[in-house]
Amino acid sequence: MKTYFVDSFTNQKYKGNPAAVCLPERDLDAAEMQSIAAEIGFSETAFIKPLTGNTYSIRFFSPKTEIPLCGHATLASSKIVFSTTSLDSITFINYDNVELAIEKEDQKIKMFFPVYDTEETDVPQKMLDSLGISEVVSKRYSPNNKIILIEIGSAGELAELKPDFTALVNSHTGISGVLVTAASDHTDFDFHYRYFWPWAGTNEDPVTGGIQTFLTKYWALKLNKTKLNAYQSSLRTGTMSTELLQDKVSILGEAVIVLEGEFIL
Incomplete structure (x- = not known):
């Protein structure tokens, strides 16, 4: 089975988030x-x-379970299709029959994902303690993604978090x-984030695109702007540009192919 390793949301090898494309x-x-994913x-x-034509099925698996939507693996898959065919879109x-439109844009790739709302939620004190968070600005929940969103007051504090997983x-x-x-403390970005998901995948995701289905709207409303630049302050780091459209969010990023080979089935 033809298999590729791709670093997503970066233009440098060994940065961003690695995904396998089979x-x-x-x-x-x-x-x-x-x-195979495990x-x-x-x-x-x-x-x-x-x-x-130019339509493909796509399925995503973490080492633990199947995931309905994944940004960095979609970006990686797009990089492979665009690199091995003459297609531009x-x-x-x-598997939920959600259509993800993808376009080549110079050296970058633009993905169009659905937009989801968040709602107010309570967060257990045990969760805040395990994350090392003492003060919270906002607590939200994305029912579509089953993800809790916690805003804190400092990008520096965010980068220093060392959760007890x-x-x-x-x-x-x-x-x-x-x-x-x-909120970002750097003029090049509007917000920073980190994503922890030991329930369904790994302890920390290096760079996460799928959360922009609700995170872009959250910050767009808060900052009163539709075009945003995001920075994921994980160990590998990663960046992307997003735009809140009427019923979609566009995610613009780069990817680098680092391995091409065959998986023996």
């Missing part, structure tokens, strides 16, 4: 795809298959992850 020549069942061990592995369809995963049930965000 192009199976036969149908694989969910159990087999899950085993073997590779990245936060997500994408499996893509051409359907008709493609549409991915996930054992305590974190025991502090809440029924969620996929918790997103911590703060």
Whole structure:
């Protein structure tokens, strides 16, 4: 099975978020795809298959479970399709039949994702303690993503967080992850964020695009602007530009191919 490793949301190798992109020549069942994703061990592995024209099916698996939507693995998959075909635009369809329109834009790739609302929520004190957060600006919840959003007051504090992941995963049930965000202290960016998801994937995702389905709208309303620049202050770091449209969010990023090979099925 043709397989690629791609670093997403970066223009440098060994930065951003690595994803595996697999192009199976036969149908694989969910159990087999899950085993492959666990073997590779990245936060997500994408499996893509051409359907008709410029339309592809796409499925995402973390080492633990199937994920309905993933930004960095969609970006990685787009990079592979654009690098191996003459296409300038493609549409991915996930297993929920959500259509993800993708366009090539010079050396970058623009993805159009759905927009989701958030609602007020309570966050257990045990969760805040496990994250090392003492003061909270806002607490929201994205029902579509099953992700808690916590805004804190300092991008510097965000970068220094050292969660106790054992305590974190025991502090809440029924969620996929918790997103911590703060206004940027740098003129090049509007907001910073980090994403922790030991419930469904790895302890911390290096760079996360899928959360922009609700995070871009959150900051767009707060900052009263529709075009935003985001910085993920993880160890590997990553950046992207987003824009809140009427019923979509566009996510603009770069990706670098670092490995091409064959997975033996």
